[in-house]
Amino acid sequence: MRRRVVWKEEACIGCRLCEVYCVTAHSRYPGDVLKAFKRDPDRPVPRVVLEEKGPVSFALSCRQCEEPECVKSCLTGALGVDPARGVVVVDEQHCIGCWTCIVACPWGAIRPSRGEQPVAIKCDLCLGRLGIPACVGNCPNEALQLQECGKEG
Amino acid sequence: MAISMRTAPYRVHRDPDRCIQCQVCVRQCANGVHRWDDEEAEVVSEDRECVNCHRCVVYCPTGALTISRSPLDYAANANWRKPDIDQIYLQSETGGTLLTGMGNNRPYPVYWDHLLLNASQVTNPSIDPLREPVELKTLLGRKPDSLELKKGTLAEPVPPQLELEVPVMFSAMSFGSISLNAQKALARAAIDLGIYWNCGEGGLHPEMDPYTGRVIVQVASGRFGVNMDYLNAGAAIEIKIGQGAKPGIGGHLPGEKVGPEVSVTRMIPVGSDAISPAPHHDIYSIEDLRQLIYSLKEATEYRKPVGVKIAAVHNVAAIASGSVRAGADYLAIDGFRGGTGAAPLRIRDNVGIPIELALAAVDSRLRAEGIRNQVSLVVAGSIRNSADVVKAIALGADAVYIGTAALISLGCHMCQKCYRGKCNWGIATTDAYLSKRLNPEIGARRAANLIQAWKHEIKEMLGGMGINAIESLRGNRLALRGVNLTSRELDILQVKAAGE
Amino acid sequence: MEKEGRVRIPSGCAVAGIVNLQGEVFGAGDIIQSIACMHDRSNGLGGGFAGYGIYPELKDYYALHLFYQSPLAREQTEAFINQVFTVKDCGPIPIKKNPRITDVPGIWRYFALPDPARLEECSDTEEEYVMKCVMQINRNIPGAFVASGGKNMGAFKAVGYPEDVADFYRLEDYRGYLWMAHGRFPTNTPGWWGGAHPFTLLDWAVVHNGEISSYGANRRYLEMHGYHCGLQTDTEAITYLFDLLIRKHRLPVRVALGILAAPFWDEIEQMEESAKRTWKAIRAVYGSALLNGPFSIIIGSSHGMIAMNDRIKLRPLVAAEEGDYVYVASEESAIRAICPNPERVWAPRGGEPVFGLLKNKEVSIADSPVVARAV
Known part of the structure; x- marks a missing residue:
């Protein structure tokens, strides 16, 4: 069962709260926006990015492709599909920061992390952190939803 | 500068x-x-x-x-208050009429807050709406004075009626004055609730097609968007004569708000001002109103109620009576605290009378003339909560229209700047970027929640009075007592003082 | 303290009724015993009876029962009566002094027919003419009150317990085919004879236990149709509603009852299409005539007796049948006191009428849409 975050373009208002809550969820203080931004010295970059032109906007994150280009291109095998959880995962221990995946991703959904030895980071659906992805749970206009799909869809 | x-x-x-x-x-x-x-x-x-x-x-x-x-x-300075001075500065700069949005915000008396409801004690039992049915179904439309039955069935069919599960409807707000998303939200809620929404004078956008089963279509002085399909689409037709926020004044949708979508819906060029004249130029007298009512009835083959909306002005009782006799199936009366997308400030704040007094006068007058039963009364002009609804019905209304309360449920924060078209809540705007802020699914849920909540509260209040059908409250002014009102006001309201 | 009629006074009560379906007359003893059995349901501030078939010799004349507070009131009323009626017979109603019945007004009765010339002149039917005359007395002559004005019937009421009222009026001397009685428990009143039950209008007499929470709506509806609710009592309003629906609008009795205690919308939804349409129309058109709140009523007329509860049965009502007799009362004990083992005893459901209609009279109860209420 593949799972991914999908957006409703007509409901996305471009507020970027998805980014704020993504950062918070992946910080040292996953439940506290204020501390995540004020106290976390290694505040992560958001794994969801708002794309916007005029009134059209949407929050882009990993599409969790069925046959992911990033996984195919990964030199070290750090990227892989976790079939049980239906999500593409990065093993940060094995990531060497070569950015081949960033080049290979047709969506532009992978970014380098901050820090001295940056690794590839991407949407992990907040697995092991929250019940539903933070961006979905905190989208003020219900423009983001967690979708479960079988085949490509 | x-x-x-x-x-x-x-x-x-x-x-x-x-x-x-x-x-x-x-x-x-x-x-x-x-x-x-x-x-x-x-x-x-x-x-x-x-x-x-x-x-x-x-x-x-x-x-x-x-x-x-x-x-x-x-x-x-108790005389020269801050707004008085600020408004002079503004007019000195612009030389223009002051514009405003939403309803009258001046400290006039709110009569709802001077009326108190009754409840049963000992001599008759109150009814628990969680255990016993308490009925709110309301039928709006013209009714004969009596029925004739032949072999147990109606000798003649009753004129068309609107069937409401709760005696509350969403009042006229056009696409243009509010966003399409706002209209969709209210329309969906109306369908879920079994009530009606009103598309105002602005036509029906094609995207509203799924929601026409419960729409009241408005025919106002600009006749924007009116055509045969439009009339046929509505569950009822409402002739708008006046609006509580601006009696005697027409409408003005600035060209800036007339984008391609509004243009299509109103059938006017993009960027042109949509001006609804102050009077209907084919209604200069009551007999003209009759002609328009019957033109619309003929056009739609008497299949739907045709109502008339008027603003509560000094002579409202006589105007109401004339409108009923002219053939109006329901009468919507909009009090001077009624909302608006844009109105001249001086008009909004100084013209018209409170809906409570207007309603009492109209209901009493129609009863005195023996024609109250023929017509349904819908009142508007600042119904803020379920208690206002109950009080309105006790004074004599069949149902109420809510506009402002509905918009607040969608997120309106009452900044009163609707006329600028820059509503940050995506409600009073046609800007594509801003309109998106109102997700119609969320809006529909919130508006429906509000009315559901009111429905529970209305049942609770009715049950408390020992009443299990809303019609037994209609015009039942014994259910009300007045506090802090002059005897003249009590006379007009035909309500006893608390303690009497 | 203001007299009833100036103020509205809620009250609880006992009611009872007996009818002989063959129209055979019987003495008032049973109804007195029945209502006396429910002594504690009233508080001595009002009791009354109505009997039908009590004036067989003068059955074609309107029997006007009058209360007078003063000789002047009688003088004025009689002048008016002589103007608008042709009086066949008149005199004081026989009474027997009872220490518990005090402040006795002048109590007179007149057997009369409308003055033919005057009736001819106006556009009213005979019944409307009589009704208007009665209302004129009640409204315009201070100190005069018409207790009843139907043919071959009469109301006997007073401030006191019903059994004392019966004794006072020597009811044992009368025989009728339909008797109804009432014991009143007003919550606050100086007690006024006119305010006691039954309340009557032409051929109708109504006794009632309850407090109508829709009174304000009912009253304003009636006023719109020309009724003056001078007494401000529920009973008065119920009587006028009945008169409006049946006499003026010519609705079948069952429909009229279905307006007063309307089927719920849920019940209407389950009816077959034609009945659904009809009841929807009935509720839409006659919503203001719905009686809301608790009541049990007995409605008497020369056609017989009908008893009914409000639609969720918030007041007691028991019915029984024995031979040609139908009994109704607030309590079963009041029936068993006079008819220990009836063939059938039942508690009617809310809104379900009990009919005790004379067998030789035609009443249009059948011509009505099906009421889908499960019995």
Whole structure:
């Protein structure tokens, strides 16, 4: 069962709260926006990015492709599909920061992390952190939803 | 350019300890209050443009923002108050009529707050709506004085009726004055609730097709959007003569709000002002109203009720009586606190009378003339909660229209700047970027929740009075007592004083 | 303290009724015993009876029962009566002094027919003419009150317990085919004879236990149709509603009852299409005539007796049948006191009428849409 975050373009208002809550969820203080931004010295970059032109906007994150280009291109095998959880995962221990995946991703959904030895980071659906992805749970206009799909869809 | 003498009415407070510089406020304010300063590398705010709509406050993820009224005031003067002076400064700058939005905000008496409801004690039992049925179904439309039955069935069919599960409807708000998303939200809620929404004078956008089963279509003085399909689409037709917020005044949708979508719906060129004349130019007298009513009835083959909406003005009882005799199947009366997307400030604040008194006068007059049963009365003009609904029905209404309360359920924060078209809540705007802010699914849910909540409360109040069908409250002024009212006001309301 | 009629006074009560379906007359003893059995349901501030078939010799004349507070009131009323009626017979109603019945007004009765010339002149039917005359007395002559004005019937009421009222009026001397009785428990009143039950209008007499929470709506509806609710009592309003629906609008009795205690919308939804349409129309058109709140009523007329509860049965009502007799009362004990083992005893459901209609009279109860209420 593949799972991914999908957006409703007509409901996305471009507020970027998805980014704020993504950062918070992946910080040292996953439940506290204020501390995540004020106290976390290694505040992560958001794994969801708002794309916007005029009134059209949407929050882009990993599409969790069925046959992911990033996984195919990964030199070290750090990227892989976790079939049980239906999500593409990065093993940060094995990531060497070569950015081949960033080049290979047709969506532009992978970014380098901050820090001295940056690794590839991407949407992990907040697995092991929250019940539903933070961006979905905190989208003020219900423009983001967690979708479960079988085949490509 | 000479300096403006106006000062910022509100102050934006940003708590630096809480601000995380995420710039959500920057993106949410269509008035440009908040901006990112590159040099300072922080968000800064400009008070002057703030309208106190709370959009940024609600959206700030850390609660860093609050807004307060500016403490700056003029020398104490009970006569020349701050708004009086500020308005002169503004008019001295612009030379124009002052515009405003939403309903009258002046401290006139709110009669609902001087009316108290009854409840059963000992001599008759109250009814628990959780255990016993309490019926709110309401039928709006013309009714014969009596029925004739032949072999147990109706000798003649009853004229068409609107069937409401709750005696509350969403009042006329056109696409243009509000966003299409706002209209969709209310329309969906109306369908879910078994009530009706009113598309106002602005035609029906093609995207509203799924919601026409429960729409009341309006025919107003500009005749915007009116054609045969439009008339046939409606569950009822409403001739708009006047609006409580601006009796005697027509409508004006500025060209800036007339984008391609509004243009199609109103059948006017993009960018042109949509001006509804003050009177209907084919109604200069009551007999003309009759002609229009019957033209519409003929056009739709007497299959739907045709109502008339009037503003509550001094002579409202006589106008109401004339309208009933002219053939109106229901009468909507809009009090002087009724809302608007745009109205001249002086008109909004000074013309018309309170709906409570107008309703009492109209109901009494129609009864005195023996024609109350023929027509349904729908009242509007600041129904704020379920108690106002109950009081309105006890005074004599069949149902109420709500506009402002419905918009507040969608997120309106009553900043009264609807006429600018820059509504940060995506309601009173046609701007594509801003309109998206109102997700019609969320809006429909919220509006429906509101009416469901009122429905429970109305049942509770009815049950408390020992009444299990709303029609037993209609015009039942014994259910009311007045507090803090003059005997003249009590006479007009035909309500006894508390303690009597 | 203001007299009833100036103020509205809620009250609880006992009611009872007996009818012989063959129209055979019987003495008042049973109804007195039945209502006396429910002594504690009233508080001595009002009791009354109505009997039908009590004036067989003068059955074609309107029997006007009058209360007079003063000789002047009688003088004025009689002048008016002589003007608008042709009086066949008149005199004081026989009474027997009873220490518990005090403040006795002048109590007279007149057997009369409308003055033919005057009736001819106006556009009213005979019944409307009589009704208007009665209302004129009640409204315009201070100190005069018409207790009843139907043919071959009469109301006997007073401030006191019903058994004392019966004794006072020497009811044992009368025989009728339909008797109804009432014991009143007003919550606050100085006690006024006119305010006691039954309340009557032409051929109708109504006794009632309850407090109509829709009174304000009912009253304003009636006023719109020309009724003056001078007494401000529920009973008065119920009587006028019945008169409006049946006499003026010519609705079948069952429909009229279905207006007063309307089927719920849920029940209407389950009816077959034609009945659904009809009841929907009935509720839409006659919503203001729905009686809301608790009541049990007995409605008497020369056609017989009908008893009914409000639609969720918030007041007691028991019915019984024995031979040609139908009994109704607030309590079963009041029936068993006079008919220990009836063939059938039942508690009617809310809104379900009990009919005790004379067998030789035609009443249009059948011509009505099906009421889908499960019995």
